[in-house]
Amino acid sequence: MMTSKPNHLVAAVIYDGLCTFEYGMVVEAFGLERPEFETWYDFTTCSADSGPCRALGGLQVTAENGLEALEKADTIVIPGWRSVHERPPEALLEAIWAAYYRGARIVSICSGVFVLAAAGILQNQKVTTHWRYADLLAEKYPELKVDPNVLFIDEGRIMTSAGSAAGLDLCLNIIRNDFGPAVANKVAKRLVLPAQRDGGQAQFIDRPLVRREQAMDELLQWVRDHIQMPIKVEDLAKRAHMSLRTFIRRFKEATGLPPAKWMIQERLALACTCLEETMMSVEEVATHCGFGIADTLRHHFRDQMGISPTRYRQNYQLG
Numbered sequence: 220m221m222t223s224k225p226n227h228l229v230a231a232v233i234y235d236g237l238c239t240f241e242y243g244m245v246v247e248a249f250g251l252e253r254p255e256f257e258t259w260y261d262f263t264t265c266s267a268d269s270g271p272c273r274a275l276g277g278l279q280v281t282a283e284n285g286l287e288a289l290e291k292a293d294t295i296v297i298p299g300w301r302s303v304h305e306r307p308p309e310a311l312l313e314a315i316w317a318a319y320y321r322g323a324r325i326v327s328i329c330s331g332v333f334v335l336a337a338a339g340i341l342q343n344q345k346v347t348t349h350w351r352y353a354d355l356l357a358e359k360y361p362e363l364k365v366d367p368n369v370l371f372i373d374e375g376r377i378m379t380s381a382g383s384a385a386g387l388d389l390c391l392n393i394i395r396n397d398f399g400p401a402v403a404n405k406v407a408k409r410l411v412l413p414a415q416r417d418g419g420q421a422q423f424i425d426r427p428l429v430r431r432e433q434a435m436d437e438l439l440q441w442v443r444d445h446i447q448m449p450i451k452v453e454d455l456a457k458r459a460h461m462s463l464r465t466f467i468r469r470f471k472e473a474t475g476l477p478p479a480k481w482m483i484q485e486r487l488a489l490a491c492t493c494l495e496e497t498m499m500s501v502e503e504v505a506t507h508c509g510f511g512i513a514d515t516l517r518h519h520f521r522d523q524m525g526i527s528p529t530r531y532r533q534n535y536q537l538g
C-alpha cells in the first residue's frame with residue numbers, strides 16, 4: 220500500500236461531449252473536501268479541447284486548466300471518451316504519454332481506455348472496459364489482454380474500469396491503495412456503496428441473439444422445455460440425427476458455444492430469473508434449473524457470474 224502524500228494531485232480530463240456521470244464520480248471520489256481525514260488529494264480539472272465543453276445532459280463545462288496541468292499531476296483520470304471510433308487529439312495523447320513516462324498513475328473509466336490505448340502506454344497490459352466495447356477494443360488493439368468480465372483492473376500505474384458505475388469501484392480501490400481500507404470504507408459509506416462489490420460485468424452482459432436453422436431452433440427450445448432433466452450431449456446428437464462430432468460443430472456454429480456450456484448458460488439464466496422473481500430456496504432453484512444440487516449451482520454461479528446465488532438475489536430481487 221502506498222501512503223498518498225498530502226499534495227497528491229489528481230487531474231480529471233474533460234472534453235467536448237463529456238460523459239457527465241463518469242466525470243461526476245471522479246469529482247465525488249477525489250474532489251470533495253474531506254476534513255475528517257488528516258490528508259487528502261488535491262484535485263483539478265483540465266480540458267482536452269479549447270473553449271467550453273458540451274456535456275451529456277445539455278450542460279457546458281469549462282475547466283480551470285488546459286493540458287499543462289497534466290505535467291504536475293500524480294494521478295490522471297480519463298472519465299470515458301466521446302467516441303470509441305475517434306482518435307483523441309494528439310496533444311492529449313502526447314500529454315498522457317509524457318505523464319506516464321515521468322511516473323504518473325493513469326486511470327480510465329469505461330471507454331476512456333481507448334484514449335490510453337491510443338496514447339501507446341498500455342503495451343500488452345491487461346485492461347477492461349464496458350462489456351459493449353470489449354470486442355472492439357480487442358480488435359483495434361490486439362496486443363492488449365482485454366478482460367470483459369471484471370469491474371476494474373489494477374496494474375499498478377495503469378488502472379482501467381468497466382462501464383459507468385464500475386468507475387466508483389475503481390475510485391474506491393485507488394483510495395484503498397493510497398490511504399488504507401479504513402479510509403476507503405468511510406468514503407464508501409458516505410457514497411452509500413459497499414466498500415467492495417462482488418462479481419463482475421458477467422452478471423450484466425446481454426446474451427447475443429444469433430440466426431439459426433429452424434431445426435436447431437426447435438432443438439434448443441426442446442432443451443429449454445426440459446432443462447430440469449439431466450441431458451447428455453450424445454442424446455441431443457441422436458435427436459438431431461447427427462454424429463456427435465458433426466452435432467458439436469453445428470451446435471457451436473449456431474450458438475457460438477459448445478453444447479454443454481450453452482446448457483449451463485441457459486440454466487444460469489433461468490436461475491437468475493428464479494432468484495429475482497420467486498422465493499424459491501437456492502436448493503429449489505438448483506433442482507428447478509437442472510443443476511441437481513445447490514453446490515453445483517453455487518459452483519457455476521461463482522465460475523460464470525463471479526457472485527454467489529444468495530448475493531445475486533440480495534442485489535437484484537424485485538421488490
